[in-house]
Amino acid sequence: MSTRINLLIDRREKHNADRFLKFFRTLSVLPLFLVLVSSISLLLLSLNAPIADLQAQRETLRRQQAGFSDKQAEYLLLSNRLTEAKKVVNTRVDYQQLISQVRKQFLGSIVITSLSIDGAKTLISGSSPSLVDINASLLNMENFSKEEKRFSDLTLDQLSLDVKKGVYVFAMSSSKK
Amino acid sequence: MNLPISLQNLSARLIYLRYKRYVVPFILVISSIVLGFFVVVPQFNDYLKTKAQEQSIAEENNKIVQSIQILSSVSESDLSSDLSVAVAAIPFQKDYIGVLGSISEAAAKSGVGLSDFSFAIGNVSKIDVNTPLQITLQVEGPMDALEQFLANLSSSLPLSSITKTDISGNSSQIDVVFYYKEKPSTPKELSSTLTPLSLQDKALLQKLSTFTNGNEAFFFGSAVPPVSSVETASSSAQEASGSST
Numbered sequence: 001m002s003t004r005i006n007l008l009i010d011r012r013e014k015h016n017a018d019r020f021l022k023f024f025r026t027l028s029v030l031p032l033f034l035v036l037v038s039s040i041s042l043l044l045l046s047l048n049a050p051i052a053d054l055q056a057q058r059e060t061l062r063r064q065q066a067g068f069s070d071k072q073a074e075y076l077l078l079s080n081r082l083t084e085a086k087k088v089v090n091t092r093v094d095y096q097q098l099i100s101q102v103r104k105q106f107l108g109s110i111v112i113t114s115l116s117i118d119g120a121k122t123l124i125s126g127s128s129p130s131l132v133d134i135n136a137s138l139l140n141m142e143n144f145s146k147e148e149k150r151f152s153d154l155t156l157d158q159l160s161l162d163v164k165k166g167v168y169v170f171a172m173s174s175s176k177k
Numbered sequence: 178m179n180l181p182i183s184l185q186n187l188s189a190r191l192i193y194l195r196y197k198r199y200v201v202p203f204i205l206v207i208s209s210i211v212l213g214f215f216v217v218v219p220q221f222n223d224y225l226k227t228k229a230q231e232q233s234i235a236e237e238n239n240k241i242v243q244s245i246q247i248l249s250s251v252s253e254s255d256l257s258s259d260l261s262v263a264v265a266a267i268p269f270q271k272d273y274i275g276v277l278g279s280i281s282e283a284a285a286k287s288g289v290g291l292s293d294f295s296f297a298i299g300n301v302s303k304i305d306v307n308t309p310l311q312i313t314l315q316v317e318g319p320m321d322a323l324e325q326f327l328a329n330l331s332s333s334l335p336l337s338s339i340t341k342t343d344i345s346g347n348s349s350q351i352d353v354v355f356y357y358k359e360k361p362s363t364p365k366e367l368s369s370t371l372t373p374l375s376l377q378d379k380a381l382l383q384k385l386s387t388f389t390n391g392n393e394a395f396f397f398g399s400a401v402p403p404v405s406s407v408e409t410a411s412s413s414a415q416e417a418s419g420s421s422t
Contacts, residue, residue: 021198028202031209035217042220049227054234061241068248074260075248075371077360081263082378084358085336088267089381092338096327099342103320112320114345 101148105140108133122151125171127162134159134170145174152176244371262386265334269360271310275335275392276355280314282389283329289318309354311340316349323349333389 065072098117102124106112109128116123128134138156145151151174158171268275284291292315316323323344330337330353341352374382 024199025202028205028209031213032205035209035212038217039212039220042217042224046220046224046227049231051227051231051234054231054238058234058238058241061238061245065241065245065248068245071248071251071253071256072244072371074256075251078256078260078263079372079374079378080361081260081267081358082374082381084267084356085263085385086377086381088336088338088356089384092331092336094331095339095342096324096331099320099327099344100324112344114343115320116341116343118341118343 098150101144101150102141105144106137107140108136110134110137120176122174123171124173125158125169127165127167127169129167131168134168138172141172141174150174150176240370247371247373259382259386262334262382262390265390265392266336266385266388268335268357271357272335272355272392275390276310276312276337278392279330279333279335279337279389280312280353283326283333284316286329287318287322287325289316289322289326291315292317309356312353312355314351314353316351317347318349319347320344327351329389332387334385334392 095117099115102115102117102122103112106124106126109130110126110133111128112124112126114123114125128137141154145154154172154174156170156172158169160169161167162169265275280291316326318326327339327342330339335355335357337353337355339351339353341350343350
């Protein structure tokens, strides 16, 4: 039978337990305090929100704006028309400039007999008594296509001699992918 | 007989006696958590909602102030004149007079002749109100004059764009579309946001104001329609796609 059983609580242990209890009590009050402070703060913040003032200000401004209702309708209409106009102006192709640029590539004795531009596809036919001029024009068109990136391919569809008229007749097409 | 129950009670009592000092703080902690969940969290959510509402009203007010500033800064006469230019550019409905005027004026200025042209309208009852008005023009004149005609047409109102040109000698066929768009429903709410015209908008407006107005040209300009015939094809959409005069 053991004779070394200590029936008294160790003093140090009791001291630690008391300290822990004190700490725990303090700690347990802290969340309650925090909850209380947060709740009161949030309540005050909500009560002090200037919504009513802002709503009153809005009503005043709306009344003021109502005085411009006709002008506003015109202004909105103007914005709407300009949006539509911008779409057209920004997307339309300048055919006059395109025709002018294409024509500039055909110099000398070349006569353009037909020129058709349909979206990305261009068909040109013409005639010339000089093969040198036709050759120069083809090279011009090639350079124009490369520089302006207007056409992605350029095809000489026809090159023949019209014996009666004594001219070379050509037809070429180009397109943009 | 009662010994086990007594022992249970005894052990429960012992546990209680041992931990009774912790009971109250523990209940406090639990209460704090419960209060936090059921009071503070909803309160915080309400606060956030209030803040969001406050911000939304403040933004709305700012927009109204901005609108008022914009409207105050624009003079009535400038606005009316800008609007008339913009509406002439993109009319609310098919503007045949404007179209005829601008074509005629462009032709008169460039010296080309218009032999025929046809309007491909389609089935009026079924056609989309915003479908552009397609016109095929037969133009007579040298290529230089034709170029000038195209340039003139591009710088006239209503706005148009050329979709196809087929030039053969002194005779050309040109497909043009003229744009229009129906009037938008007037905003009922006065709080509709206005944004100031951008520099791009102002530049476009400036550019459009220099264009020839087809309506004015028709009534007051030099343009006497040099057309031998004008036919309005009002048939079904299928018929219209192949219609010509």
